[in-house]
Amino acid sequence: MTAPNHRGAPRRSRRAGRPGADEPDLRQLLLDTAIAQFARVGIGATSLRAIAAAAGVTPAMLHYYFGDKARLTQALIDERLLPALTALRAQLELAGDDPAALIEGFVRGLGEVVARHPWLPPLWVREVLCEGGALRDAMLRQRAPSIPQMLAQRFAKAQAEGRLDAALDPRLLVVSLVGLTLFPVASAPVWQQLFGAQDLGADALREHTLALLRGRAGITTPGESR
Amino acid sequence: MTAPNHRGAPRRSRRAGRPGADEPDLRQLLLDTAIAQFARVGIGATSLRAIAAAAGVTPAMLHYYFGDKARLTQALIDERLLPALTALRAQLELAGDDPAALIEGFVRGLGEVVARHPWLPPLWVREVLCEGGALRDAMLRQRAPSIPQMLAQRFAKAQAEGRLDAALDPRLLVVSLVGLTLFPVASAPVWQQLFGAQDLGADALREHTLALLRGRAGITTPGESR
């Protein structure tokens, strides 16, 4: 009776008692499972019960490792979200000052981060950008590595130096940029169903976004794009 | 006099008993209240309790008028969402065949709809596009007035006739367009807080989006834009 294996769940059928040294880290597994569920149906809609069941353990384990739901999401932020964003920001630091390169770097860099953390777009768009719940507050309080502010500052500098169309509000350019990169990925299932197409993958989306942005903001095929 | 209409507690203090003919329609008030709450914190996160309290009545009234929560959201779709979308589609029918005019018509038309239904972007983005819950299924099943498909078809036609850059996937262009128009509005509170600015209003967002799209997709200031 190792727990019936429906859905995607591993169901490790964890043996009770103190684990051996070679046992996989349950805490990390719980975080992964929680993130997957959160990304799929949202934080509010996933019960600790469901997370525990998907991980093949008892809900009490979540309390054992994290305390309560609030501290679980806090751990999610501290141990997963912030590192991912910090990595993205580090990538952007290298992107240089040219707005075209900056935009291309942001779109491609975010693409790479998302490839490694597929849960990020839906969770981010729903819970942080559109929800107004605890996760947003936690993120904004966190003095997170604010990529938007950094981008807006660089865009403003580029405008001051005449390297970017001064008619564009730098902040709104950032908003559009974030929307163009996160929104299509986060909403991909809808479009696939609506258009009956499975080929609206991440790569196609990213290249399309870049194609759309070229010709604007001084972006004119900055070299490596064919 | 009738209802001190601020945020959480209008408290109409509705008199018990059969109402007179001049009494306002409670059913509509409940729909409005539900929509406001849904847009603010999401469908899953709002309790019928909260809706009833905000409307100044007992939760039992929701059962009286709608039956249960599922039929409440169904009524929301039937009586609010679909009419709003039908109106938008009707506007688009008039926008003509030129892709530039079509895009401008879409962005401006959606802007007008949103101005009259401010609850639409957050609810739409969160529940339909990013959630995967009942509302999405209901919408897609509904054979809703599918604006995305209509736009994609017209874009494809324009490409066939050489009036639109053939390098753009029409479907992805639609996705980007929807994202560019809905996402910034739906996520406005975050940006206002992040940038410490209150001036990121709907008008500025719309004009910025159009400015961003011009120069692309053959959109070159199609006449009335200054």
Added chain:
DNA sequence: GTAAATTAATTCATCATTTAATTATATGCA
């Protein structure tokens, strides 16, 4: 034998839903 990890069972809160009672309006009838 001891401490860490885990489960099973329990408690408490919240929420959706239902039922029974209550209030006031409208309507029929004299």
Added chain:
DNA sequence: TGCATATAATTAAATGATGAATTAATTTAC
């Protein structure tokens, strides 16, 4: 016109489900 009664709208209270959080036991590695 005045009164009685049916009926629509509403409340208050009860029910049942679900989920978060807790506690006490149980298992196993060291």
